[in-house]
Amino acid sequence: MSGYFDELTARLREAGVPASRIAVTVDDLRAYLADSGGDPEEEFGPAAAFAEQLAATAGQAAGEAASGERWTWTADIFTDQQRLNEFGEQGWEVQGIDRLGRFVCTRSEEHPQCWEYRREVVPPADRDALTERLAPDGWEPCGTWFFYAYYKRPKAALVGPEAEIASPPPQPGRRIFFSPALYGFVVVAFAAAVALGLLSLGMLDRVDDDDPIASTLFGMLVGAISAILVMGAIGGAAVLVGRRRRRR
Structure with missing residues (x-):
């Protein structure tokens, strides 16, 4: 397994992906395999082809971050879903959860829109089934933290153009929200x-x-x-x- 990730790391570095992003990506992939018990090549395909795919995704994410706002914050389990929906109403879209359990969010500068969130308590083995069950209602996964799975959906799917925000409020000055x-x-x-x-x-x-x-x-x-x-x-x-x- 280490040989696969060594090659993947080298390919991503050659593609110009920042070292910090490579480290986070490889750590997430290792954690996924630790849960699933699978083989990396069977799960992700050849390292060279997978590196090209990841590099393209990283480039797209970097472009989106450059054209909009980026904000990282955290909250406890007693208030995280409330805060997610509060900030979703302000146009913040969760792109993932980092290794410290923080929500990594972006917001479009040109066309910010409202987002809706939900959290489910589910074992890793049951996450795929839960995702399939929620998909028809527009929910898509946006991050996991231990046995918590977070989902998002654009509010435009429910209310249409009214979900677009004409004048979004400034980015919150805080990053930690404990209840x-x-x-x-x-x-x-x-x-x-x-x-x-x-x-x-x-x-x-x-x-x-x-x-x-x-x-x-x-x-x-x-x-x-x-x-x-x-x-x-x-x-x-x-x-x-x-x-x-x-x-x-």
């Missing part, structure tokens, strides 16, 4: 971690210090419980927020 719910979640998670740590210390006193196996197993158990609690809380929060928004 009070996130800070509350952090406080609760920290309190739970402290409580679990104190409970673990109390139980550790009962473990035989001369039995290293028992101590190791106990440590592994505490670590597993902590991980399950944290991941369960994050996943549960995402599901609850998503359901509440769909009911609105």
Whole structure:
């Protein structure tokens, strides 16, 4: 696999693609293969031909960015969909999500239009099926982050020419949008971690210090419980927020 990506990197560099974009592209492709378990040549075709395709796409994206505005921002799971639709009404179109989980957006200077967004919680193996199910309604994927899948569609598909924005507002001055719910979640998670740590210390006193196996197993158990609690809380929060928004 490394040989394929070495050749792909070399071809992209020869085509004049910026090194930063090459690094992001290769990292994304590696992550995709890690999820799918596929072979790079079977998934993407020969490295030389795939590099030409990627270079052409990069050139087109660079042209679009040059003729319009570009803005990168982030939000937590409690407010991201709300913010996406808020900024979509201002003409911001999500082109993807970078490695830091930030939304990479562009906005046309000549003909800005409104965009609509939705977020789904879905395992990587089920994303293709979900995308096919949403496609007839005009939704197209615009980025993924762990088990979150984001979709966009132009509002013109629903309201026609009224979706075009005559005077879009200035680009927001902020890039980070965290909600009070996130800070509350952090406080609760920290309190739970402290409580679990104190409970673990109390139980550790009962473990035989001369039995290293028992101590190791106990440590592994505490670590597993902590991980399950944290991941369960994050996943549960995402599901609850998503359901509440769909009911609105």
